[in-house]
Amino acid sequence: MIYKRILSAVAGTIALIIVINVALHFGQKLHDRLDYNIDQAFPTDKPFVPGEVYASMLAAIVDHELHSGFGWRPNDFFLWGPRLMADNNANRQLGIIMAVRETMRVFKDHLTKISSNEYDSNLVIADTDFRNDATKWILPSAERKYEDGVWHLRLYVAGLHQTPPRSSPLNQRNIELQRLFQAWTDLLGDAHAMLYQAHKPDGSPIYPWDDDDYFYHAQGYAHVMYYMMLAIKREYTQTQKTKPVLATLFDETIDPLGKAAVMKPLVVLNGSPTGLFANHRRNLDAYIAEARQKMYSIREELQQ
Numbered sequence: 001m002i003y004k005r006i007l008s009a010v011a012g013t014i015a016l017i018i019v020i021n022v023a024l025h026f027g028q029k030l031h032d033r034l035d036y037n038i039d040q041a042f043p044t045d046k047p048f049v050p051g052e053v054y055a056s057m058l059a060a061i062v063d064h065e066l067h068s069g070f071g072w073r074p075n076d077f078f079l080w081g082p083r084l085m086a087d088n089n090a091n092r093q094l095g096i097i098m099a100v101r102e103t104m105r106v107f108k109d110h111l112t113k114i115s116s117n118e119y120d121s122n123l124v125i126a127d128t129d130f131r132n133d134a135t136k137w138i139l140p141s142a143e144r145k146y147e148d149g150v151w152h153l154r155l156y157v158a159g160l161h162q163t164p165p166r167s168s169p170l171n172q173r174n175i176e177l178q179r180l181f182q183a184w185t186d187l188l189g190d191a192h193a194m195l196y197q198a199h200k201p202d203g204s205p206i207y208p209w210d211d212d213d214y215f216y217h218a219q220g221y222a223h224v225m226y227y228m229m230l231a232i233k234r235e236y237t238q239t240q241k242t243k244p245v246l247a248t249l250f251d252e253t254i255d256p257l258g259k260a261a262v263m264k265p266l267v268v269l270n271g272s273p274t275g276l277f278a279n280h281r282r283n284l285d286a287y288i289a290e291a292r293q294k295m296y297s298i299r300e301e302l303q304q
Contacts, residue, residue, distance in 0.1 A: 031069040031089065032223070032262050036060040038230050049160040050235060051112060051170035057231035058107070059153040061224055062100060062130070062146055065093055072146070075137040091213045095191075095220020097134050097146075102183040103228055104130050104149075110176040112168040120168040122156040125149070170235055174302045177236065181299045184225055188292040191218035195285035212268035215281055218288060222260035225291070229254045239302075246301055253294040260287035 041056060042048050066072055073090035108123040129149030134142050159167030194214040200206060206214075233240070233250045240247040263284055271277030 032264065034061060034064050034227055035068075036064070036227070038234060042234060049165075049169055050172055051167065052157045052160050053231045053234045054107060054111070054170060054228070055153045055157050057227055058100065058103060059150045061096070061227055063150050065096060066143055066146055066150070072143045074134045075142050088212055088216050092216040092220045092223070094134055095217040096224055097130065097220075099184075099187055099221045099224035101127075101130050102187060103180070103224060106180045106183050110179045111170050114171055114173070114176075117168070120156060122152040122159065122167065126152040126156070172236060172238065174239060177232075177239070178299055178302045180232075181295045181302070185292055185295045185299070187221050188225075188288055188295070191221050191288050192285055192292065194218050195281040195288060206270070208270065211270045211281055215268045215284055218284060219260060219263065222257050222288065222291070226254060226257035226261045229257060243301055246298065249294055249298045249301065253291050253298065256287040256290040256294075260284055260291070263287075
């Protein structure tokens with residue numbers, strides 16, 4: 001009887017773990033798609049103020065992570081934290097916030113500012129908010145600071161529509177846009193290093209429990225860039241008319257980023273190149289490398 005009870009308990013525990021992981025898998029697949037349609041928010045037949053598409057999309061990305069699924073994961077209680085059980089979304093969100101910070105920094109420092117112009121006050125606050133420690137749960141919590149950042153991005157958008165405007169519009173200069181793609185290619189270079197490396201920087205092996213951390217952290221970069229590329233394509237319509245090749249390059253960058261952003265294997269495997277099992281890090285890296293190469297081409301076109 002005792003052995004039967006032990007076997008039943010073990011079988012029940014295994015079944016529970018399987019059910020939890022399957023539920024997390026499909027829940028993550030739903031969460032990975034941002035419920036924000038840029039065509040509905042900004043119909044192509046209606047004008048917009050330069051900067052509002054960019055800021056609105058960035059706010060939507062962060063708001064989605066805060067208020068959908070399980071919310072902000074990297075600072076959760078340790079029994080349900082990123083180092084136990086449900087760590088995939090936590091690592092993905094760490095990648096997301098890093099990409100958000102760089103995207104926000106360029107927006108504040110370059111896309112809405114020229115030379116001696118002063119910084120936009122709402123963008124300064126949002127930039128500071130997004131740099132709060134992603135793992136901090138109190139004094140202040142990451143959620144509270146990031147929500148404040150979203151709010152100030154929306155205040156920025158509201159300021160664009162005031163008379164006179166109280167927000168600095170996006171300047172739409174090619175030389176400033178180059179800085180954004182410089183920041184993004186640097187991040188994608190970091191993603192490539194995480195995904196392609198065979199050993200950790202200190203020479204120690206990459207264990208199976210490390211593979212998914214690298215995979216989802218890099219995917220977080222792609223998620224932000226995919227949606228922000230949609231915003232960039234809408235913001236820089238005049239640039240694309242002047243250089244039609246940029247419209248093609250934008251689409252060719254959006255495609256691999258979109259595929260990278262929603263890759264969701266049930267288990268992240270690290271198979272050998274000639275082995276039976278997949279190497280999901282390398283598969284994701286193929287899309288990352290393609291997007292990075294297209295961004296280099298965009299930078300070259302913007303420089304001409």
